[in-house]
Amino acid sequence: MKNKFYHFLCIIMAFSLSLSAQPDEYKPDPQSVLQLIRKEKIKHVLPLAMRNNKVDMWIHVTRAGDPDPLEYEFGSTSGYLIFTDLGDRIEKAVFAGYFGGEGGIEDIDVTASTELRRAITGYDYGKQNFSVYKEITNYVSSYNPKTIAVNYSDWISVADGISHTQFEKLKKILGPKYAKRIVSAEDVITEFRSRRVQREIVVQANTLEIARQKVLNKIKKIIPGKTTLGEIGGARIYFSEKSEPLSPPLATSWIRNPEYVFQRGDFFTIGDGAKWMDFGFGSFGVDTKTHVYILKEGETSPPKSIQYAWDQGKKAQSIMRKHVAVGMTAGESLQAIIDAMEAEGYIYTPFTDDPREDYLMLQKALKNTNKSGFYLDLHAMGNNGGDLVTVGPSIAPFRRDRDHVVIHENHIFAFEYAVHTNLPERPGYPISINFSNPQVVTNYGVEWIQPPNDKIILIY
Numbered sequence: 001m002k003n004k005f006y007h008f009l010c011i012i013m014a015f016s017l018s019l020s021a022q023p024d025e026y027k028p029d030p031q032s033v034l035q036l037i038r039k040e041k042i043k044h045v046l047p048l049a050m051r052n053n054k055v056d057m058w059i060h061v062t063r064a065g066d067p068d069p070l071e072y073e074f075g076s077t078s079g080y081l082i083f084t085d086l087g088d089r090i091e092k093a094v095f096a097g098y099f100g101g102e103g104g105i106e107d108i109d110v111t112a113s114t115e116l117r118r119a120i121t122g123y124d125y126g127k128q129n130f131s132v133y134k135e136i137t138n139y140v141s142s143y144n145p146k147t148i149a150v151n152y153s154d155w156i157s158v159a160d161g162i163s164h165t166q167f168e169k170l171k172k173i174l175g176p177k178y179a180k181r182i183v184s185a186e187d188v189i190t191e192f193r194s195r196r197v198q199r200e201i202v203v204q205a206n207t208l209e210i211a212r213q214k215v216l217n218k219i220k221k222i223i224p225g226k227t228t229l230g231e232i233g234g235a236r237i238y239f240s241e242k243s244e245p246l247s248p249p250l251a252t253s254w255i256r257n258p259e260y261v262f263q264r265g266d267f268f269t270i271g272d273g274a275k276w277m278d279f280g281f282g283s284f285g286v287d288t289k290t291h292v293y294i295l296k297e298g299e300t301s302p303p304k305s306i307q308y309a310w311d312q313g314k315k316a317q318s319i320m321r322k323h324v325a326v327g328m329t330a331g332e333s334l335q336a337i338i339d340a341m342e343a344e345g346y347i348y349t350p351f352t353d354d355p356r357e358d359y360l361m362l363q364k365a366l367k368n369t370n371k372s373g374f375y376l377d378l379h380a381m382g383n384n385g386g387d388l389v390t391v392g393p394s395i396a397p398f399r400r401d402r403d404h405v406v407i408h409e410n411h412i413f414a415f416e417y418a419v420h421t422n423l424p425e426r427p428g429y430p431i432s433i434n435f436s437n438p439q440v441v442t443n444y445g446v447e448w449i450q451p452p453n454d455k456i457i458l459i460y
Contacts, residue, residue: 028277030277030278030279030280033199033203033277034072034279036199037197037199037200037203038073038074038075039107040197040198040199041073041192041195041197042083042090042092044197045191045192045195045197046083046090046192047085047089047090048191048195049188049189049191049192049195050083050085050090050149050188051085052191053149053187053188053191054147055085055147055148055149055183055185055188056084056085056143056145056146056147056148057082057083057084057085057140057143057145057147057148057149058082058083058148058149058150058185058188059080059081059082059140059148059149059150059170060074060077060080060081060082060083060151060161060185061079061080061081061150061151061161061162061166061167061170062077062078062079062081062161063078063079063120063163063166064078064097064121066163068161069151069157069158069159069160069161070151070158070161070189071281071282072279072281072282072383073192073193077096078096078097078120078121079094079095079096079097079112079117079120080093080094080095080096080120080136080170081093081094081096082094082095082110082136082139082140084143084145091109091110092107092108092109092110093108093109093110093111093139094108094110094111094112095111095112095116095117095120095135095136095139096111096112096117096120097117097118097120097121110139112135112136113135115132116132116133116135116136119132119133130169130172130173133173136173136174137173137174137175140174140178141175141177141178145178145181146181147181147183148174148178148181148182148183149182149183149184149185149188150162150167150170150182150183150184150185151185151189152167152184152185153184153185153186155186155401156186156189156190156391158189158193158391159184159185159186159189159190159391170182189391190391190392190405191406191408193382193384193391193392194380194391194392194393194405194408194411195408195409195410195411196382196410196411196412196440197410198410200284200382200383200410200412201410201412201440201449203276203277203284204284204381204382204412204438204440204449205449205450206276206277207274207275207276207277207283207284207285207286208274208286208288208438208449208450209450210274210276211271211272211273211274211286211288212288212290212450212451214272214274215234215270215271215272215288215290216290218232218233218234218235218270218272219270219290219292219457219459222262222292222294222459223262224262224263224264224266224294224459225261225262225263225264226261226262227261227262228258228259228260228261228262229255229256229257229258229259229260229262230258230259232262232270233272234270234271234272234273235268235269235270235271236254236255236256236268236269237254237255237256237260237266237267237268238254238267238268238269238431238432238433239265239266239267239268239306239423239425239426239431240255240263240265240266240267241263241265241266241425254432262294263294264294264295264296264297265294265296266293266294267291267292267293267294267302267306267431267456268291268292268293269289269290269291269292269433269434270289270290270292271286271287271288271289271290272286273285273286274286279383282383282384283383284381284382284383285381285382285383285384285438286438287381287414287416287436287438288436288437288438288450289434289435289436289437289453290453290457291310291433291453291456291457292456292457292458292459293306293456293457293458293459294458294459295458295459295460301458302456302458303425305423305424305425306423306431306456307456308421309372309419309421309423309431309433310433310456312346312372312419312421313417313418313419313433313435313453314435314453314454315344316341316346316372316374316417316419316435317415317417317435317452317453319337319340319341319344320337320340320341320376320378320415320417321415321445321446322340322445323336323337323340324337324378324395324407324413324415324441324445324446325407325441325445325446326407326408326409326411326441326442326443327406327407328406328407329393329403329404329405329406329407330393330394330395330399330402330403330404330405330407331400331402331403331404333378333393333395333407334376334395334396334397334403337376337395338376341374345371345372346371346372346373346374346419347365347366347369347371347372347373347374348373348374348375349361349362349365349366349373349374349375349420350375350376350397350398351375351377351396351397351398351418352397352398353398358375359432362375362420362430362432363428363429363430366420366421366422366430367428369422370422372419372420372421373419373420373421373430374417374418374419374420375397375417375418375420376395376396376397376416376417377394377395377396377398377399377414377416377417378394378395378396378413378414378415378416378417379392379394379395379396379399379413379414379416380392380393380394380411380412380413380414381412381413381414381438382412392405392411392413393405393406393407393408393411393413394413395413407441408441409441409442409443410440410441410442411440411441412438412439412440412449413438413439413440413441414436414437414438415435415436415437415438415439415446415452416434416435416436416437417434417435417436418432418433418434418435419432419433419435420432420433421433435453437450437451437452437453438450439452
């Protein structure tokens with residue numbers, strides 16, 4: 001049954017991609033897709049996120065003029081959005097002055113009276129008049145929740161959406177009894193966002209394919225001796241016979257000067273962004289590296305040293321892939337990958353996210369050895385930038401605060417790492433080849449939703 005489903009999913013993806021090349025009137029409607037994602041996540045993912053984290057009620061508080069970190073999940077809101085676990089389903093209650101907007105959540109079970117809605121917007125009631133919020137007080141007490149999750153966190157910003165004044169106000173509305181039962185919603189939000197529904201995976205896969213096609217078109221435009229890095233954009237040179245190694249090294253041995261002219265014998269990486277569907281916020285990102293070599297006269301393949309260094313990187317992906325699985329924590333996955341890579345003869349060179357210091361460290365680690373080093377940054381992706389504030393299990397030495405986060409089914413992540421290898425042409429300056437392809441973790445393991453790095457593309 002699952003194989004049939006994924007075959008059907010591939011058909012949907014192919015059909016969706018064909019639409020992206022059609023005139024605007026035939027393109028997908030972002031708001032309709034976003035509304036579908038929201039409904040499916042609330043129906044299928046939210047119950048798991050609340051129950052796995054032992055939360056009976058989740059109160060999401062927002063107000064107009066204060067950007068909501070969860071707008072992607074819930075739409076524009078101003079008021080109190082309350083989710084209550086009834087056992088067989090999650091009840092949705094909205095006590096709001098404004099809720100939803102275009103593409104917002106549908107099928108609300110409980111809504112506020114006109115009197116309360118006007119109080120929330122501040123039209124008729126003073127800020128100290130808490131009696132008008134009795135509807136919320138009575139609603140919460142009627143279910144007597146043992147735990148009430150609220151969006152505050154000193155760990156992740158997306159779970160820290162409630163302001164101090166709104167938090168104090170909520171405690172007064174709930175009263176002393178239930179205010180004592182408030183817990184952080186950070187674990188609920190982490191699981192709710194990192195568990196992806198199938199429609200999100202389709203959006204991510206289509207976005208990646210568009211970006212891949214854009215990169216292939218860029219590569220076709222490169223004319224050795226004429227085209228500059230600035231004209232192409234998104235490229236950096238790993239190795240060039242026309243340039244001397246940097247001494248002392250800067251951030252790395254890469255060349256990023258926009259005035260640099262591509263030359264025969266250059267080995268480089270290139271990428272590009274894409275938006276298959278622009279939600280206006282939270283659009284799905286791209287973090288893909290494509291590797292290219294410009295053949296010199298008489299060459300039919302890259303130099304053996306460069307090919308070997310790249311092959312060491314490709315080999316690493318097959319080793320790592322086995323150790324990213326549903327049910328593991330990010331920390332468990334990190335350690336399993338390190339152990340497996342070291343068993344295969346690689347040297348672990350944990351980056352600190354300081355490029356200058358990191359390159360000096362790997363130079364020292366790889367001195368007088370023919371072994372390759374590696375670093376890891378298998379970070380969460382999707383409708384987020386993949387940076388250090390991204391929610392989800394991220395497997396990297398400089399993201400250790402995510403070690404406890406569990407990898408759930410349909411987790412989208414950037415399969416990003418680098419492998420460093422000494423070259424005889426450049427003694428003392430290891431080449432550091434960055435591999436990155438966002439993929440998805442299912443119960444089958446890591447599944448490719450875009451072609452992985454399988455070869456060096458050649459320019460003749």
